[in-house]
Amino acid sequence: MxxxxxxxxxxxxxxxxxxxxxxxxxPRPAWEALQAALGDWRVGATSWEPWDESTTRARESFARLVGADAADVFVGSTVSAAVAPIAAALPEGATVLVDDVEFTSNVFPWQVHADRGVEVVSASTDDLLAAIRPGIDLVAVSAVQSSTGTVLDLAEVVAASKKIGALLVVDASQAAGWLPLDASGVDALITHTYKWLMSPRGVTLGYLSPRLQELCRPLNAGWYAGSDVKNSYYGTRMELAPNARRFDQSPAWFSFVAAAPVLELIERIxxxxxxxxxxxxxxxxxxxxxxxxxxxxxxxxxxxxxxxxxxxxxxxxxxxxxxxxxxxxxxxxxxxxxxxxxxxxxxxxxxxxxx
Structure with a gap:
């Protein structure tokens, strides 16, 4: 072992x-991979496709780390941008429950829909579980709280959310990389990788349940969300990927070049x-x-x-x-x-x- x-x-x-x-x-493998890519970029030694292979590797590694299918994993750049399509899919008058010390990347995207009647209510960390009761449409909470380090009892929150039929969106930015995570029963599990996943800023990875994929509009759709990326560069014909990849944002190549070996190293350890x-x-x-x-x-x-x-x-x-x-x-x-x-x-x- x-x-x-x-x-x-x-x-x-x-x-x-x-x-x-x-x-x-x-870690050294990530640093060296990034330096090599930057060296190639400086002199124009390669096309972008070898860098982009790291996006696929990162997606697949993250899926294994959280017990998900890679087809249900999307890539992006920030947690708030990843949450935005979910917030936009909420019906008017929906109620979102957050922890009262929740990091604002998992608060503001919901609050900006106040003009549609979306209400954000909060509870203390100790009272959060009890606050998951009928009338709550979505629970948005961190697996580990940034300010206090408190670890969420994810299984209990999953069970409570399921009992009332509420969606559950988990920010794992302070958890992924050191805390064992299981995406089962969660509607969205999203993490930025520049903390415990030890990557450059610019890489967000997220699991979306099939149910949530159907509910949400891929608001950030661009060429990289196409079913066939290389045939999605130009024109008005849009054919998006049939899975979570249609929620992809075009990746920051060099950040993913470093992220992929880190994720794979975490799997090894x-x-x-x-x-x-x-x-x-x-x-x-x-x-x-x-x-x-x-x-x-x-x-x-x-x-x-x-x-x-x-x-x-x-x-x-x-x-x-x-x-x-x-x-x-x-x-x-x-x-x-x-x-x-x-x-x-x-x-x-x-x-x-x-x-």
């Missing part, structure tokens, strides 16, 4: 990088192994802070002075909602945890001296 340690030499993370929830660091590694380090950090263990690779903590202490120590993390947010991934180590705890120990001593 592979372990994360077996692949550690594929990354060149500088000590103290605890901010994958903002962006992930590329195994998401379960990555999950154990990431959560283990997060819990090591939590223990050092006197916090109970959790099931998340993201640690959110209210520690006054932590941001300055981290900056002084050269540790790169984030502050979200006024709280320190540290995130741990494949290239994170126990040495990174200790570096962070040492920096925060100085803060603790300073606070004690003020008491």
């Amino acid at each position: 592979a372990s994360v340690a077996d692949f550690a030499d594929l990354w060149n993370a500088q000590p103290g990088w605890l901010n994958t929830a903002s962006y992930g660091l590329p 195994g998401v379960s192994a990555i999950h154990r590694h990431d959560v283990g380090l997060a819990n090591e950090f939590r223990a050092g802070l006197g916090m109970p263990p959790s099931d998340s690779a993201i640690v959110s903590a209210d520690i006054p002075g932590a941001e300055q202490a981290f900056e002084t120590a050269g540790i790169r993390a984030a502050v979200r909602g006024g709280r320190l947010r540290a995130s741990f991934h494949v290239y994170s180590t126990s040495a990174d945890v200790q570096l962070a705890l040492d920096a925060l120990d100085g803060v603790a001593r300073q606070l004690r001296s003020m008491d």
Whole structure:
């Protein structure tokens, strides 16, 4: 059985990088593939088709990672653009339920339909499940919350949504790559890949259930959504792909060139192994802070002075909602945890001296 340690030499993370929830660091195969493509682009050494093969590879790899058929996976550039056709398909007066700390890429696309009577209501993370009740037409929620790191009980949300016949749209941007995911029972599972999937910005991958494919209009349709891409360049004859590919946006080639080898590498390592590694380090950090263990690779903590202490120590993390947010991934180590705890120990001593 592979372990994360077996692949550690594929990354060149500088000590103290605890901010994958903002962006992930590329492994060597992705970096080298991107540099090769950029070199070819610079001198015009190839056509675009070899770069585009990476789009197919990324689509197929993502499908395997979430237990879906590749025919039900679309490609795009941002989560909000991927959600937009679903929002446009909602009937007038529909009600959408979101978490009250939901990242706005999964909020604003619904809210812009307020003029059609679409209403967005929210519930706290703890109360979300209870809020899935008759009258809710669609549930839009993250598999892992960006600001807090809270992991959604996806099976429970799927069951509750099915019970009332509500559509379920899941943003997996803070989950895909470290949290095992299963698209079964979900209507849409969409992720950007520049965080835990460690790719350049510009790659979004999403699963659409056959039911949702029939409900939605492919508003972003262009040449790449054609049934036969190379015969969809010109003219007024439109024949779109019969599956989720008709929701494709024309891909950002170089971003996909790097994304494909990352996704395939994650498959080789195994998401379960990555999950154990990431959560283990997060819990090591939590223990050092006197916090109970959790099931998340993201640690959110209210520690006054932590941001300055981290900056002084050269540790790169984030502050979200006024709280320190540290995130741990494949290239994170126990040495990174200790570096962070040492920096925060100085803060603790300073606070004690003020008491």
